[in-house]
Amino acid sequence: MNLTSRGSINLKQEVSITMQPIKLKTLTLIAFLTILNVKAGIIVQEKGSTHLRWNIFAPKDLVQIHKNKDTVQFKTLNTELYIKLEQAIKEIDPDGKYITSIKTVGPSEMSNSSKVEVKLKSESVELFSFYKDRDKKLVVDFWTEEDSKPAPVANVSKPVAKPVKKAAKKKVVAAKPAKNVIVQKSVNPKMNSPYRDFRYGASFIWDYSPLAPTLKKIINLDRKTPEYFYKVGNRDVSKSEAQAHMQLTINLFRKKKWGLMYKSIKLFNKKYGEETEFDTNEFMKANAILRENFSKGNTEPVKMSISMFENILLKSKNYELRSGIYKYLIPYYIQANDHIKSLELTKKYYVDSKESHDYEESNFAAEGILYNLAKLKQIDKVQELLKEKTIQKILPKQVMLAYEMYTYLSLEESEKVIKLYEANEKSLVKPVHPVILYNVAEAYFRNSNYSKAAKVYDDFIKDYSFHSKSSEARIRIAQCWEIQEKNFDETIELYKNAINRSQNSEIGFEARIRYVALRNLRKKKVDDSDREVKVFLTSGIDNVKIESDLKKLLWQVRLRTFIVEKKYDEALAYLNALPLKSMIPTDRRVFESDGAEIVYGVIEKSFEEGIYANVIKAWDIYKDQYVDKVANDPQMNFLVANAYIRLGLMDGFDELYEKFSKSKYDISKTFPIWVERKNSADTKTLLSELQVIRNLKLKNWSVVGKELNTLRNEKANIDKLEYYQGLLSYHTGDWKKGADSFEKFLSSGKDSSITDPKEIAELVKAYTDCLYELGDTKKYQKVASALLSDTRGLKKKNEYMDSVREKVSYLNIELLAGDEKDASFMLMESKIKRFKEEFSKSIYLGRVNYLLGLALLNNKKNDEGKEILEKLISEDGIDEHIKNLARSELSMLKIKERTL
Incomplete structure (x- = not known):
């Protein structure tokens, strides 16, 4: 079949193929396909052997997907889109292998969001999705591991x-x-696994550019001219005067005497006419221009000579000359990235070589046509050309496949590349x-x-x-x-x-x-x-x-190194310096999600240090910038609300609690989780726990009791349930129940759920007070010693912890004094000295000094004890009752000494 026959590319046409018509054709095709898809329905379901696919034809980012265990929600704020989805869902026959039911939930007073809720067959059904810009559709695949x-x-x-x-x-x-x-x-x-999943690493991935086929390099344009392909031959000088004149010009050309050559050509044209030997004379002149340019150190081809060569192609009847020029101009335009002009020349050269039966050059020209069409991404033309039997005979099969695959991948149609490869x-x-x-x-x-x-x-x-x-x-x-x-x-x-x-x-x-x-x-x-x-x-x-992709990846890894090292302040400073606003939304979302985790790290650290004002400060500054832009984070809301309660800012708590309550039906954030959450309860349970904390703060004991009973009946997942029960019993005077609750909490292994120093202090104070009120002195002493040892690292973190430790230490000393045994007095002496070192300005110091003097006397250290008691009597600001006790002990000491 001839290439110039009907239905094929007319390679004889000299009109260049411009990009504009191709673009218009492509856009028209895309628009037509879009119309077909809309008519077919906003959701098109495809059942495969390994998966179930939903094609949702909707603008990008209008549909958000959330999966929680065996439920998938497709959420949108666009009312018009939701109405279309609602209608489409009615016509879908769910695949029972993956889906059990589908329902739609419209907007409500609690939320402006509308959603399509899909109930999966089981939690093992996995979900993955991506957006195809070319088809304007969101692709969602349901699959199970068994299918893979x-x-x-x-x-x-x-x-x-x-x-x-x-x-x-x-x-x-x-x-x-x-x-x-x-x-x-x-x-x-x-x-x-010793490693986090891929999303926690350098997770940005981008497409690498396709590998383009290359034409065999046939000339070095920096050093060669078309004379490399076509040598001007000698003339028969005996034939005529014109031929003798031409030989003279050729000799001057070979000797690089350009001035004399130009004069010779001018004289020849004047004598024999410009049309005579036009192509040879113009060829020598154009080559001379290039050579002269090279001699000056300029390797860039001169446009004048290029124009002259193209003019020769139009007029010359010498195929060998035309072939040499083609083989120079085609690489020239390819090097200049002018693939339209190069395509025009390769088409002409292909036809010219075929008519001249120069099949070797036809091979080069045919590949040149493919090369330029591929560079112009004209896949339809490439495919049409590859169907020609002549082309199939000339070009190797793998070369043709290479061009077709390159054009597909350049158009981001990777599925077609795979299909073509697997078929061959x-x-x-x-x-x-x-x-x-x-x-x-x-x-x-x-x-x-x-x-x-x-x-x-x-x-x-x-x-x-x-x-x-x-x-x-x-x-x-x-x-x-x-x-x-x-x-x-x-x-x-x-x-x-x-x-x-x-x-x-x-x-x-x-x-x-x-x-x-x-x-x-x-x-x-x-x-x-x-x-x-x-x-x-x-x-x-x-x-x-x-470049932009590499820079973005570098930013991501640098930021995340700060996060894993828990350098949250440095991470925030680095993140704030990044140009997030200039990023595309999907990229920006990755950094914002990491930012929300950094904010959580700052908040948790401040909360654990008891700096509640910093918790609220971080929340106010960054919630709009990072936190609210990602999925619901119940644990962060819990910490911030708790901080409001600690500071007694009930108005702030009520405002946050209302907002937190509205999100209880939202899917909670599951990624990224850089900072491990110590509280794994769901939103509803955390809201109930906040009410317990709030009413404890407001001393609404009856309300706290009701809340705790409700949570206990619902078997709520609250680690600190017994802790709250202990506090309630302590404040209402039920010492026995309080002590039992605290002991259950401490022995449950859930005591690590308390990280706030103030909560630890409350636990120590309430538990030891319960034991003290019960009169269980031995247990109190044992527990007090253990708790004081465990909380030594928390002293000075806040004043409340110091005051609790001070009181517990003092009561422990008093119980030892009341024991009135030699071993107790020996132990008491060491504990009092440690007490005075740790609490040098204690309100109990007068009483403790008296007990120290008493212990020293009982331990047969009369001189030291006498000195302590005498000093106590002489000090100002000591309660008179304590001074009287000291005088009494000194009097008893004198009586004993006289008796002896």
């Missing part, structure tokens, strides 16, 4: 990854804004074309098929380790290993390999960043050797061109 087939293990070269017996069955959701990918969701790793995989003779291998591997990676991606990348490295794209292939293999959570030691070695063998400085730096993240962010227990590699974040950075 074990993925083959990639054969990684240098270092060789050891075979993994059981392939990972984890999936990663890749949200793909434009040409960026952020791994948004992955199956939670095993609880005992068995027929590909090794070594497979590098463009095929690299682009197929990248397509698999973009589609989250990491096992296959790693295998094909590895095949690429085996055959083309010298290729400039081998750097990208090496880091991609390491990423595949890391995302799948295969052997982490092997992943570390793969990143080292990418760092050491990268030919691309930017890729090498990216590998260093991801290597640091793996060892310092994902690793739960970081040692000194891990911290040492953080130098990679700064080492050699001046020699790297850091």
Whole structure:
């Protein structure tokens, strides 16, 4: 079939193919497909063998997805969109393998949000989603691990990854804004894994540019001219005077006597006319211009000579001359990235060479046409050309596949690349074309098929380790290993390999960043050797061109190193310095989510130190900036509300409590969780606990009793339930029940739920007071000693703890004094000396000094005891009753001495 026949590209046409019509055609096609999708329904369900897919045709970011155990909620604030979703849901037949029921919940007084609630068959049904900008649709897949087939293990070269017996069955959701990918969701790793899941590392992933096919370099434009392809031949001078004149001009051209050559040509034109020997004379003149330019050190082709060559193509009937010019101009325009002009010339050259039966040059021209069409992303034209039988005979099959795959991947149609590869995989003779291998591997990676991606990348490295794209292939293999959570030691070695063998400085730096993240962010227990590699974040950075994606990744890892090291103030300062407003929403959301965790870290630290004002300050400053932009965080709301109560700011508490109450039906945040939550209760339970704390503060004892009974009947998950019961019993004078409740709490293993020093102080005071009031002196002494020892590290953290420790210590001394045994007096002496060191300004100091004197006398240290008591009597500010007791002891001492 002739290429110029009907239905094919007319390669004889000299009209260049411009980009504008192609764009209009593409836009029209997209609009048409969008109309079809809307007519088909806003939700299109596809049932596959391994998954159930929902295609939701809605603008980006209008639908938010939340999964909690066996429930998935699709939430939107757009009323019009919700109405369409509500209508579409009625027509959907749920797949019982994954979904048991679907219901819609419209806006209410509690929330402006509308939602579609999907009840899953079980918690084992997983969910992952991504947005396809090209089709304007949100793709949501439901799947179970049972459906997933074990993925083959990639054969990684240098270092060789050891075979993994059981392939990972984890999936990663890749949200793909434009040409960026952020791994948004992955199956939670095993609880005992020494590493966090991939989202906690260097989680930004972006598409690498496709590997473009290259035309064989046939000329060095910096040093060569078209004369390299076409040598001007000698003329037969005996034939005519005109031929003799032409030979003279040719000789002058060869001797580089440009001035004489120009005069000779001018004289020839005047004598024989400009049309005679036009092409040869113009060819020599154009080459002379280029050569003269080169002699001046300028390697840039002169536009005048380029124009002259193009003019020769239009008029010359000499095919060999035209061929030489074509082979010069085509690389020239390719080098100038003018693929439209280059395409025009390759089409003409293809037709010209075919008519001249120069099939070797037809091969070059045909590939040139494909090359330029691919660069212009005109996939329809590429496919149309590849169907031509003549092209199929001229070009190798792998070359044609390479071009087709490149154009698909350039248009971000990676699914078509994979489909094309799998259809031809068995027929590909090794070594497979590098463009095929690299682009197929990248397509698999973009589609989250990491096992296959790693295998094909590895095949690429085996055959083309010298290729400039081998750097990208090496880091991609390491990423595949890391995302799948295969052997982490092997992943570390793969990143080292990418760092050491990268030919691309930017890729090498990216590998260093991801290597640091793996060892310092994902690793739960970081040692000194891990911290040492953080130098990679700064080492050699001046020699790297850091583009937007790489810069964003560097920011993320630097910020997260502050978080894992619990340097929350430094993390906040760094985060506030980042240009979040200029980021696309999906990227900004990642930093805002980390920011919310940093704020939680600041709040928890301040709360545990008893600095409640700083808790509220941090909340007020950052809640709008970070906290409110991510999912509901019940534990943070609880700490802030508790801080309001501690400070007695009930109006602030009531305002926050009302807002907190409205979020009790919202899905709570499950990622990121950088700071471990010490309270795992749900929102409803935390709200009830806050009411208990509030009413304890307001001394509403009856209300507290009712709240605790309700929580106990509901079997609420509150670690401090017995603690609150103990406080209630203490304040209402039920010493026995109070002591029992505190003992239950302390023996339950839940005592670690109390981290606030003031709460610890309240526990110590209330428990010891209960024991003291019960008169159980032995138990009191034992408990008091233990509690004083345990809380020694908390002294001076707040005044309340100091006062509690002071009172407990004093009462313990009094009980020892009341025991009136020799062993008690010996113990009392040491405890009093320690008491005076710790509480040098105690209100009990007068009484304690009297007891010290008494202990010294009983311990046969009469002189020391007498000195203490005499000093006590002479001091000002000591209660007269205590002085009388001291005088009495001194009198008894004198009587004993006289008797003896």
